[in-house]
Amino acid sequence: MxxxxxxxxxxxxxxxxxxxxxxxxxxxxxxxxxxxxxxxxxxxxxxxxxxxxxxxxxxxxxxxxxxxxxxxxxxxxxxxxxxxxxxxxxxxxxxxxxxxxxxxxxxxxxxxxxxxxxxxxxxxxxxxxxxxxxxxxxxxxxxxxxxxxxxxxxxxxxxxxxxxxxxxxxxxxxxxxxxxxxxxxxxxxxxxxxxxxxxxxxxxxxxxxxxxxxxxxxxxxxxxxxxxxxxxxxxxxxxxRSPKYAFSKYIRTDGGVVEIHFDVAGGVILALKIFGEFFSKNELVSLENKVRGCCHSREALLKRLEDVNLDDYMLGVDTGTFVDCFF
The missing domain is CATH 3.30.930.10 (Bira Bifunctional Protein; Domain 2)
Incomplete structure (x- = not known):
């Protein structure tokens, strides 16, 4: 041979x-x-x-x-x-x-x-x-x-x-x-x-x-x-190709505590719930819907949120900090 x-x-x-x-x-x-x-x-x-x-x-x-x-x-x-x-x-x-x-x-x-x-x-x-x-x-x-x-x-x-x-x-x-x-x-x-x-x-x-x-x-x-x-x-x-998994994280931010729970399958964020002690002007369900279906990657999330005014949903929490909550 x-x-x-x-x-x-x-x-x-x-x-x-x-x-x-x-x-x-x-x-x-x-x-x-x-x-x-x-x-x-x-x-x-x-x-x-x-x-x-x-x-x-x-x-x-x-x-x-x-x-x-x-x-x-x-x-x-x-x-x-x-x-x-x-x-x-x-x-x-x-x-x-x-x-x-x-x-x-x-x-x-x-x-x-x-x-x-x-x-x-x-x-x-x-x-x-x-x-x-x-x-x-x-x-x-x-x-x-x-x-x-x-x-x-x-x-x-x-x-x-x-x-x-x-x-x-x-x-x-x-x-x-x-x-x-x-x-x-x-x-x-x-x-x-x-x-x-x-x-x-x-x-x-x-x-x-x-x-x-x-x-x-x-x-x-x-x-x-x-x-x-x-x-x-x-x-x-x-x-x-990562197996289906559930993720949760609790983080303190300048705007207050943020708590996130979501499921991922095929690398895509599916079920998502956001909780916290921050103040918000709009219903969080709109933000959850915006994120749902996004790839679980920092780059994809930043792109998905680039036209979102996060202060409408989480007063005092910037986009970068919010994305950090997903990792």
Whole structure:
């Protein structure tokens, strides 16, 4: 079986995740691939996107939230996080086999002095600290396995980006589980640069004498870019696929307390009720009707309310603060 060894140059999360799917669906070769994303949050296939993130931090930093093909929890990526992907043909069982794909990674890390091991079903740990999370997706007889390698990731950003109050969201979606994580570089006696670490992993995984062509063809790049734009940058995939959920929030504003309750399905705000201690000149039902049917996104809500004089409904509450109540 022909094996392709790829190192993706782009750090665009939408393009990198689209590359995985395109190669899984359109190619027949086995693949080993290394890639990095600029700061982004990558959520699992079955998760409620909003419930995994610190919305204020994500919005302020302009961090994209992108849904992947595989299940599991949300992860924060930056350029200190190295991701690896295996795609193979010839699946003979419906069971997920993490050991098969993590063994070569474990062997490589042990070679540079890390007492690394597969812990539980899908984590790699060193001294009980998580350095890698793994997930899989099967399509016919093809399997996609990918994992993270926390090499020199920003731990404060990970903590800030993924912190959210779970009380606000009521749903049955998969929840991310907090773990004690650590960077690989902190365990090395002679730390490498991220680029040298990537080269080391490549050298260990690619068989000796094997042709090492790390590039995608122009035709592949064109198909991948189209998939990234149509799917992995879309609200429908990243947020609209979130399971149905209910949201509630209580916030103090300059105009008084605002309390909001609403349901979301398909990424769209449905039933909505607004309560509070503020003063209003008009009936709130008119404002509720204006918001109902809007996508549950900050940009969509701001656009929906751009012609609304909020003082008519909530004296002393500005539009930006009102929109904050939805996250």
């Amino acid at each position: 022909r094996v392709r060894y790829l190192h993706l140059e782009t750090t665009d999360p939408a393009v990198n995740l689209a590359t995985e799917e395109w190669l899984l669906r359109q190619d027949t070769a086995d693949v080993f691939m290394l890639w990095r994303n600029r700061p982004s949050i990558i959520i699992g296939r079955n998760q409620n996107a909003h419930a995994q993130i610190n919305a204020a931090f994500v919005a302020a930093q302009g961090i994209p939230v992108v849904r992947r093909l595989t299940g599991g929890g949300a992860v924060f990526h930056d350029l200190g996080n190295v991701n690896f992907t295996f795609i193979t043909t010839g699946r003979t069982t419906t069971a997920l086999d993490f050991k098969r794909f993590t063994d070569p990674i474990v062997a490589a890390l042990q070679k540079i002095g890390l007492p690394c091991r597969l812990d539980g079903r899908n984590d790699l740990t060193v001294h009980g600290r998580k350095i890698s999370g793994n997930a899989q997706f099967a399509l016919g007889n093809r399997v996609l396995h990918h994992g993270t390698l926390l090499y020199a990731a920003s731990m404060p950003d990970i903590a800030r980006a993924l912190v959210v109050n779970p009380v606000k969201y009521q749903d049955r979606a998969v929840k991310s589980v907090a773990a004690r994580v650590a960077n690989i570089r902190s365990f090395l006696q002679e730390p490498l640069s991220v680029e040298d670490f990537i080269q080391f992993i490549f050298t260990e995984i690619v068989p000796r004498g094997q042709s090492d062509d790390r590039r995608l063809t122009p035709v592949e790049q064109q198909g991948i870019q189209l998939l990234a734009d149509r799917k992995y940058r879309s609200y429908e995939w990243n947020f609209g």
